Amino acid sequence: MRDELAKTVERLRDRLREVRESRGTGDRVTETDGGQEVGADEERAVGTDRRVVERSAFRRLLDHDAVQSAPFWLPPFLLMGFFVYAAIGWNFAISLTDYQGFGEPDYSVLDLDNYGAMLSDPAMWAATRNTFALLVGFTLVCLVVGLVLAILLDREVRFGRTLRTIYLLPMSLSFIVTAQFWMWMYNFNFGIVNQLLGVVGLGPYSWLGNPDLVLGSVVFALIWQFSGYTMVVYLAALRAIPDDQYEAARVDGASTLRMYWRVIVPQLKPAMVSASVVLVLFALKAFDFLYAIWGYRPRRGADILATKMVREAFNKQEWAYASAIAILLFALSLAVIAPYLYQQHRQGNL
Amino acid sequence: MTDGGNRESIDRRTFTKCAALLGSGGAAALTGYAEQDQQWSNTMELMHGWTGGDGAEAVAALEEAFQNEYPEMDTDFRAIGGTGNVNLDQAVAQRLRAGDPPSVFAGWPGPNLVQYEGVLGDIEQDVWNEAGLVEPHADEVVEACRFNDGFSAVPIGSHRMNDLFYNVSVLDEAGVDPESIDSFDAWLDALDAVASETDAVPYANSLATWVVLQFWAVNMLGSQGFDAYMNFIDGEGDEAAVRAAFENVQTVLSEYLNEDAAEIDFTEANQRIMSGDAAFIHQGNWVAGAYVNEDLTFGEDWGRIQFPGTEDMYGFHLDSFIYPGNQLDNPSPEESKAFLRFAGSETAHVAFNQYKGSIPTREVPTDEFSPYLTETIEDFNSVDQRPPTIAHGLAVTQDVQSDLEDALSDTFLDPYDVDAATRRFMEIV
Structure with missing residues (x-):
């Protein structure tokens, strides 16, 4: 027993020594060609190092930061590439076909017919116009309302925290819920909006039925939901402005209005830019809200590109045409976000 | 020991009871099997849009009547809500596109079937001929269920539109x-x-x-x-x-x-x-x-x-059950066809329509129907024209x-x- 144990310990010791030795020269060993001997002497090792520098294109590539950090960025890059960009690319490919119904898309004939059809489709123009009106109206009013709320709350009013929570709360609700709320509030006969207007002798108006009013009604509801978000973004920026600047403006004799207009608001520009990007993207996604009220076919005047796209796809099974609309929506989103990204890039934030 | 003996005797009695129960259950199962003369191996999954009120009652009556005739078959009557079949059509379309069709789905026949080109099976022989459905149904009804030189749908009831x-x-x-x-x-x-x-x-x-x-x-x-x-x-x-x-x-x-x-x-x-x-x-x-x-x-x-x-x-509307197949494999061809043969029968039409407020599209006795529906059934059979x-x-x-x-x-x-x-x-x- 004892003899065997001693033998085992001896074997292990030998093995350890071997490992240590091979480690000492290991790096060079892997660098050399396959023909090099393991455990080469010092001179030969130096010689191989020189040769490594000479034929080092591959080696330099391996040393490159991008390659060294590949384990960190490559998996998400592949996932994003496949599930986002490849999907967009595939969508674009479908938009070039005539795919409809339940068959398989035929990729042998590719053309831009669907984009041509979009140009001559009057409903398409109406949807694009509505999308822009919603986008611009919603974003601008949200920015203004949010700014006013933020400035008021920043002045340390009583119950400021409570009010902040109350204003922000609607944003935490889903579109489906708020759509139902507003359907009740806009109800022609019993809705609170018409009841209140009735007190001053106006109405009743068909807020969600009248094609001239409907987009305004939707935009108003969305503003209610998202101005709390702009408020929070502004508020964070306002809190970052040192009190000195308020005091300095006061000492210089600026009125409150002038102080905000000249000193404070200009410093909110970055907050405004990032808030508007988020708002515009929300507006492009207003689909949920409209779908919750009307389903596939919103009231005329409230049909936007997103609802039109879904109607073409899931109601009429016109996959190719719907894909073309999707590409247009994608281009619109890019047009919104590209200037922002470019600006960030120039400022060195990206 | 005495206690133990007691316990044993209770056990024995329970055992006997269980055996009796099992025996009778098995006998019932055997009779059911004998009646149907067929082993049903797949679940018959039916998608429909009748989620509330009279529609839900009607489809429950239909399900019950079907299970009375086919007690051995597993069924899954799946309701998808929303008026005018909008959500149902969407759910069905998703299943068909994913290559995972239900056994049968409810929908309008006629030109509405054209959108399902390539994914509907032919049931002319196995359902229409075998159950003899052409004869008792009105011409317009039969025509509406035809698709690609065969049949792909079975009528269940009609609402009047005028x-x-x-x-x-x-x-x-x-x-x-x-x-x-x-x-x-x-x-x-x-x-x-x-x-x-x-x-x-x-x-x-x-x-x-x-x-x-x-x-x-x-x-x-x-x-x-x-x-x-x-x-x-x-x-x-x-x-x-x-x-x-x-x-x-x-x-x-x-x-x-x-x-x-x-x-x-x-x-x-x-x-x-x-x-x-x-x-x-x-x-x-x-x-x-x-x-x-x-x-x-x-x-x-x-x-x-x-x-x-x-x-x-008679402003002619028609609800039907549609049979997916052709390029897609129906998950339960035998069960689906058995259900469709049943759906075209007098039993099914009476069970379903008296609750749905629609009328059978084949001749049936009208005593189960309300005075209004009876009048509608009479009109359906006597009018000159039935515009779709x-x-x-x-x-x-x-x-x-x-x-x-x-x-x-x-x-x-x-x-x-x-x-x-x-x-x-x-x-x-």
């Missing part, structure tokens, strides 16, 4: 005799009388596009006749006829309609008929189910006439119907632009 429902006491108050309404102008006089003599809204409805489309169709039938309508859906419409129908629609909607029609759905409009706040509503006769549910009496509380000008017609509904897949394909609804939404739903709507209708069909 009823004009009214509240009896409102018409009494207005001094209108419904039986005297025999033309569109006579109806306008009646609407005027309601407007001037009562507080009720003369005509209640929703301005949902499909509601306006079916109202246009019934006006086309009433004022321009069966041939003009059939020519239109065949693509040879006469512009003057289309325009005249639109003018009638415009007159009624712009002068007699409830103000909030754009916001409400038809059930809410129908509530006003029941509560006496409105006089007339034109709808498919699914609204009559609500009258029955509210315990209102036919002839006393509510009544109906044929839409003026369509007295000899344009708003429910029987007259035009799904994409044409959707385009027509788009056209109404874009041009006609307030303001009522007759010229533009006529132009678009003529272009589309």
Whole structure:
């Protein structure tokens, strides 16, 4: 027993020594060609190092930061590439076909017919116009309302925290819920909006039925939901402005209005830019809200590109045409976000 | 030991009981098996849209009747909510596209089937011929279920599309005799009388596009006749006829309609008929189910006439069960076909339709049906013409119907632009 144990310990010791030795020269060993001997002497090792520098294109590539950090960025890059960009690319490919119904898309004939059809489709123009009106109206009013709320709350009013929570709360609700709320509030006969207007002798108006009013009604509801978000973004920026600047403006004799207009608001520009990007993207996604009220076919005047796209796809099974609309929506989103990204890039934030 | 012995004897008795139970269960199973003479191995999954009220009751009655006949088969009756089959159609489309079809799904037959080109199976031999369904069904019904030189659907019931429902006491108050309404102008006089003599809204409805489309169709039938309508859906419409129908629609909607029609759905409009706040509503006769549910009496509380000008017609709507197959494999061909053979039978039609408020499309004894439905069944069998509904897949394909609804939404739903709507209708069909 004892003899065997001693033998085992001896074997292990030998093995350890071997490992240590091979480690000492290991790096060079892997660098050399396959023909090099393991455990080469010092001179030969130096010689191989020189040769490594000479034929080092591959080696330099391996040393490159991008390659060294590949384990960190490559998996998400592949996932994003496949599930986002490849999907967009595939969508674009479908938009070039005539795919409809339940068959398989035929990729042998590719053309831009669907984009041509979009140009001559009057409903398409109406949807694009509505999308822009919603986008611009919603974003601008949200920015203004949010700014006013933020400035008021920043002045340390009583119950400021409570009010902040109350204003922000609607944003935490889903579109489906708020759509139902507003359907009740806009109800022609019993809705609170018409009841209140009735007190001053106006109405009743068909807020969600009248094609001239409907987009305004939707935009108003969305503003209610998202101005709390702009408020929070502004508020964070306002809190970052040192009190000195308020005091300095006061000492210089600026009125409150002038102080905000000249000193404070200009410093909110970055907050405004990032808030508007988020708002515009929300507006492009207003689909949920409209779908919750009307389903596939919103009231005329409230049909936007997103609802039109879904109607073409899931109601009429016109996959190719719907894909073309999707590409247009994608281009619109890019047009919104590209200037922002470019600006960030120039400022060195990206 | 004595205790132990007791326990053992109880055990033995329990055992005997269990054995008896098992034995009888097995015997029952065996008899069931013998009756069917077939082993069912797959679950029959049926997708339908009847989630609430009369529809849910009807489909429950159908399921029960089916399980009575086929106790051995596993079934999964899956309800997908939403009016007008919108959500159902979408859910079915997703399943079909994913290559995972249900065994059977509910839907409109006729040109509506065209959208499923390539994914519907042929059941002519295994269902229609084997169950002998052609003979007892009306010609229009059989035609509607044909698809690609075979059959892909089985009818389950039909709603009537050319009823004009009214509240009896409102018409009494207005001094209108419904039986005297025999033309569109006579109806306008009646609407005027309601407007001037009562507080009720003369005509209640929703301005949902499909509601306006079916109202246009019934006006086309009433004022321009069966041939003009059939020519239109065949693509040879006469512009003057289309325009005249639109003018009638415009007159009624712009002068007699409830103000909030754009916001409400038809059930809410129908509530006003029941509560006496409105006089007339034109709808498919699914609204009559609500009258029955509210315990209102036919002839006393509510009544109906044929839409003026369509007295000899039955506005033809059809619900059916559709069989997926062909490029897709039906998950349970044998079970699906057994169900479809059953769905076309007298038992199924009676079980389903007496609750649904629709009528069987084959000849059945009418004693299970309400007086109103009995009258409808008699009309169905005796009328000269059965024009297919344009708003429910029987007259035009799904994409044409959707385009027509788009056209109404874009041009006609307030303001009522007759010229533009006529132009678009003529272009589309």
